[in-house]
Amino acid sequence: MSTIDKVAGGVGNFADDTVGASKVVNGFARKIFPDHWSFMLGEITLYSFVILLLTGTFLTFFYEPSAAETTYTGMYAPLAGQHVSEAYASSLRISFDVRGGLLIRQVHHWAALIFVAATIVHMIRVFFTGAFRKPREINWVIGLVLALLAVFEGFTGYSLPDDLLSGTGIRIAQAIILAVPVVGSYISYFLFGGAFPGEDFIPRFFTIHILLLPAVMLGLIVVHLALVVIHKHTQYPGPGRTEDNVVGFPLFPVYMAKAGGFFFIVFGVIALIAGLFSINPIWAYGAYDPSPVTAGSQPDWYMGWLDGAVRLTPGWFEFTLFGFTFSMNIFIPTTALILFVVVAGSLYPWIEQAATGDRREHHLLDRPRNAPTRTGLGVMALTFYVLLFISGGNDIIAHMMGLSINDITRSLRVAVFVLPALAFVITKRICLGLQRKDREKALHGRETGRIVRLPHGEFIEVHAPLTDTERWVLVQHDVHRPMEIEDRVDAGNPDSLYGKVQRRLSKFFFEDRVEPVTPAELAEAHHEHHTEIGSQEHASIEEQQQSPSISTAQTSRG
Amino acid sequence: MSEIERAGEAHGTGSTALAKPAGAVPERFENPGLPPHKHRLGDVDPQAAKRAERQVAILLILSILGSIGIIVSIIGIKYDGSFDRISASTKAIGLCMFLSLFALGVGAVHWAKTLMPDDERIDYRHRQRGTTAEREEAVAILKEGAAEAGLGRRPLIRNTLIGALALFPLPAVFFFRDTGPLPGNDLSTTMWREGTYLIKDPEGGRIRAADVQLGSVVHVMPEGIEEAEHVLNEKAEAAVLIMRLDESQLTEKQAEWGVDGTVAYSKICTHMGCPVALYEQQTHHLLCPCHQSTFDLTQDCKVIFGPAKRALPQLPIRVDDEGYLVASSGFHEAVGPSFWERG
Numbered sequence: 001m002s003t004i005d006k007v008a009g010g011v012g013n014f015a016d017d018t019v020g021a022s023k024v025v026n027g028f029a030r031k032i033f034p035d036h037w038s039f040m041l042g043e044i045t046l047y048s049f050v051i052l053l054l055t056g057t058f059l060t061f062f063y064e065p066s067a068a069e070t071t072y073t074g075m076y077a078p079l080a081g082q083h084v085s086e087a088y089a090s091s092l093r094i095s096f097d098v099r100g101g102l103l104i105r106q107v108h109h110w111a112a113l114i115f116v117a118a119t120i121v122h123m124i125r126v127f128f129t130g131a132f133r134k135p136r137e138i139n140w141v142i143g144l145v146l147a148l149l150a151v152f153e154g155f156t157g158y159s160l161p162d163d164l165l166s167g168t169g170i171r172i173a174q175a176i177i178l179a180v181p182v183v184g185s186y187i188s189y190f191l192f193g194g195a196f197p198g199e200d201f202i203p204r205f206f207t208i209h210i211l212l213l214p215a216v217m218l219g220l221i222v223v224h225l226a227l228v229v230i231h232k233h234t235q236y237p238g239p240g241r242t243e244d245n246v247v248g249f250p251l252f253p254v255y256m257a258k259a260g261g262f263f264f265i266v267f268g269v270i271a272l273i274a275g276l277f278s279i280n281p282i283w284a285y286g287a288y289d290p291s292p293v294t295a296g297s298q299p300d301w302y303m304g305w306l307d308g309a310v311r312l313t314p315g316w317f318e319f320t321l322f323g324f325t326f327s328m329n330i331f332i333p334t335t336a337l338i339l340f341v342v343v344a345g346s347l348y349p350w351i352e353q354a355a356t357g358d359r360r361e362h363h364l365l366d367r368p369r370n371a372p373t374r375t376g377l378g379v380m381a382l383t384f385y386v387l388l389f390i391s392g393g394n395d396i397i398a399h400m401m402g403l404s405i406n407d408i409t410r411s412l413r414v415a416v417f418v419l420p421a422l423a424f425v426i427t428k429r430i431c432l433g434l435q436r437k438d439r440e441k442a443l444h445g446r447e448t449g450r451i452v453r454l455p456h457g458e459f460i461e462v463h464a465p466l467t468d469t470e471r472w473v474l475v476q477h478d479v480h481r482p483m484e485i486e487d488r489v490d491a492g493n494p495d496s497l498y499g500k501v502q503r504r505l506s507k508f509f510f511e512d513r514v515e516p517v518t519p520a521e522l523a524e525a526h527h528e529h530h531t532e533i534g535s536q537e538h539a540s541i542e543e544q545q546q547s548p549s550i551s552t553a554q555t556s557r558g
Numbered sequence: 559m560s561e562i563e564r565a566g567e568a569h570g571t572g573s574t575a576l577a578k579p580a581g582a583v584p585e586r587f588e589n590p591g592l593p594p595h596k597h598r599l600g601d602v603d604p605q606a607a608k609r610a611e612r613q614v615a616i617l618l619i620l621s622i623l624g625s626i627g628i629i630v631s632i633i634g635i636k637y638d639g640s641f642d643r644i645s646a647s648t649k650a651i652g653l654c655m656f657l658s659l660f661a662l663g664v665g666a667v668h669w670a671k672t673l674m675p676d677d678e679r680i681d682y683r684h685r686q687r688g689t690t691a692e693r694e695e696a697v698a699i700l701k702e703g704a705a706e707a708g709l710g711r712r713p714l715i716r717n718t719l720i721g722a723l724a725l726f727p728l729p730a731v732f733f734f735r736d737t738g739p740l741p742g743n744d745l746s747t748t749m750w751r752e753g754t755y756l757i758k759d760p761e762g763g764r765i766r767a768a769d770v771q772l773g774s775v776v777h778v779m780p781e782g783i784e785e786a787e788h789v790l791n792e793k794a795e796a797a798v799l800i801m802r803l804d805e806s807q808l809t810e811k812q813a814e815w816g817v818d819g820t821v822a823y824s825k826i827c828t829h830m831g832c833p834v835a836l837y838e839q840q841t842h843h844l845l846c847p848c849h850q851s852t853f854d855l856t857q858d859c860k861v862i863f864g865p866a867k868r869a870l871p872q873l874p875i876r877v878d879d880e881g882y883l884v885a886s887s888g889f890h891e892a893v894g895p896s897f898w899e900r901g
Binding site: 103172200257261263269275519 | 583648
């Protein structure tokens with residue numbers, strides 16, 4: 001036995017004797033994970049979080065969470081001798097006097113931006129592939145809560161340097177709190193320890209940023225990942241992949257190397273960005289003072305959509321009733337909008353379940369085209385988000401394009417309602433079109449680009465038949481049809497309000513649909529090919545378009 | 559839809575499992591199963607495998623060089639107070655960190671992709687839901703436990719328990735009582751009083767009414783603000799702009815509260831409290847840079863565009879005996895963003 005084997009044996013023996021490591025190894029080491037690039041989005045999120053913990057800890061060694069006034073005596077000459085807060089002075093010290101400090105600060109800020117971005121792109125992937133379906137509804141909700149906490153974590157973080165830009169952001173946050181009906185001014189006075197800005201918010205935000213939120217997030221991340229292990233990862237449909245298996249590579253050694261390596265890749269790329277591109281140059285903004293402001297002030301990107309929503313809401317949303325002020329011009333586009341997104345997002349898995357009546361577990365992901373209504377709704381939500389984000393930069397757009405800011409704002413006020421609806425319709429149509437294309441391909445094979453002239457003069461393109469393996473992805477998915485009264489899976493009175501809502505929902509989701517090719521249809525298509533090759537080609541396409549399995553009109557089954 | 563199985567029952571291949579009459583064409587396609595494995599070059603050609611091994615080793619060596627580079631950059635590049643040094647240090651450490659981490663990561667991934675087995679393996683899934691027997695057993699256990707606790711038989715304990723559990727977190731809220739004072743009328747008041755002198759912000763110094771040029775704008779604070787207990791808190795409420803217009807452009811109220819066409823308005827936006835710092839001299843519009851609320855000075859600063867609702871409050875001013883601008887009273891309404899009790 002070599003020395004390495006002996007040492008490994010000794011360590012293994014100790015680990016097994018003390019904590020039963022052999023059972024852990026047997027249970028987990030060879031766990032299979034499926035492979036797909038889109039599964040790495042969640043990994044990027046996780047790794048950015050780890051990077052944030054590492055760099056954030058470093059920053060706490062130098063940062064002074066205090067609003068107490070001090071005289072800046074550091075290396076940055078333009079601010080020398082100015083009266084600034086300890087927080088701002090120590091943030092400058094990290095940037096200019098601590099070796100590698102500026103880099104770590106920039107890694108922390110870039111990693112935060114990437115963390116929130118990766119979270120949201122990961123959620124988009126989960127939504128469009130239907131990975132939130134049973135049994136993963138709870139994990140979807142946990143993810144949504146994590147995304148919300150990530151935004152708060154980011155906000156409390158960029159408030160800490162106490163520079164002019166962050167102070168402006170906090171001023172706006174305080175106005176959002178003040179606008180909460182009934183308790184707004186009380187919450188503001190308790191959070192800020194009195195009038196704005198006061199001296200208490202920096203140490204309080206610091207505790208929230210480095211202790212409270214990270215601890216809650218870490219706990220939720222552990223649950224999030226534990227549920228991934230318990231459920232086993234979803235996989236894309238393909239030959240050999242079923243609802244009852246998971247096809248891929250073992251955790252040890254393949255994923256240990258791939259995922260471990262990917263952590264270093266993410267960290268390396270963030271270090272590169274942070275080394276080359278400056279972010280949040282607080283020395284250029286100056287210390288916070290409530291009276292000056294910079295034109296073109298922009299929050300970090302993940303706040304942009306809320307800022308945009310605020311910019312679009314007209315002032316007449318505010319009104320006074322019974323001697324109280326209802327600041328709906330602020331409350332609706334901020335607090336209420338966030339609540340709506342979180343509640344509607346959390347409920348979505350159950351809304352879709354009501355529409356399908358499907359209570360089975362789903363481990364095979366949907367191709368987005370095979371769920372046209374869901375995909376349409378997702379694109380609708382994204383369009384809404386992007387328009388709000390654009391609205392958050394209406395002043396910059398006006399400045400850069402030489403347009404009137406009033407015209408831009410008025411146009412966006414209309415667009416924010418019209419374009420998402422349009423996006424829904426167009427996306428759904430595109431999905432149905434892609435499904436028809438899939439049917440076409442499954443029935444008649446792949447276009448070869450070879451044009452053949454038949455004896456009677458007609459030109460046709462030769463189609464190469466698909467193998468069973470090639471065809472499978474095109475025909476494997478489930479079909480949902482609008483629910484009829486007798487189909488209601490849920491117990492209860494079909495004439496109840498819920499029953500009616502459920503049927504309407506089901507109709508909205510599944511009335512327009514393209515069903516996958518069945519073996520019978522394929523056999524028929526083949527039969528036609530063999531009897532009357534050529535002229536049947538068109539006939540079969542026409543027939544397919546009229547076939548009962550494609551329904552864009554009212555269905556009158558049962 | 560009626561064919562959709564009830565929760566918990568196993569289902570087949572991913573397509574709706576349907577009863578299939580023997581011999582007939584199946585209703586749905588059957589899963590063709592995993593396609594045959596395609597070998598990589600490295601699996602069949604020892605030369606290619608050797609090449610991959612060397613590539614991985616080179617990447618790992620690059621990582622080692624990067625790590626050494628970080629140490630050298632930190633120790634080697636001394637800060638001398640110049641911006642160039644800081645920039646050079648940040649770039650050098652950043653690039654070495656990139657090399658150290660990225661090469662290590664790519665090396666590991668390359669190793670996994672070229673040399674570790676890439677034949678797909680299969681794990682089997684199990685439904686989350688227990689079998690009928692398991693579920694019945696669980697229900698029985700819970701029922702037995704509940705019976706042992708006697709909750710059903712002792713509603714007094716059950717009800718008081720619910721009450722106690724519901725109430726015990728409530729006191730936690732009250733622990734936060736001293737995180738701050740109650741707002742009182744603090745949000746409605748500023749430092750401005752009758753007789754407070756206007757001083758220039760930030761340079762200081764009282765303002766002679768005659769020195770304010772037609773068409774000009776001056777940033778103003780109340781005198782004595784630097785001695786206030788909480789300077790920033792006071793500034794956040796008391797910041798004021800004075801502008802001088804031709805008196806014919808002003809309303810009667812504006813003229814009465816001003817001095818020879820010079821009027822004072824709160825600089826704190828009535829929307830979200832940003833400083834309304836942009837004054838368009840030609841149009842007499844004040845613009846808030848945060849959310850673009852636009853106020854028209856010639857119409858008593860009422861909102862003509864954007865998300866704000868209320869006009870900027872005007873501060874009544876007069877001149878003292880020596881010709882300096884002084885407030886003739888405080889603001890007549892609350893400045894800054896709206897709040898519930900504002901009315």
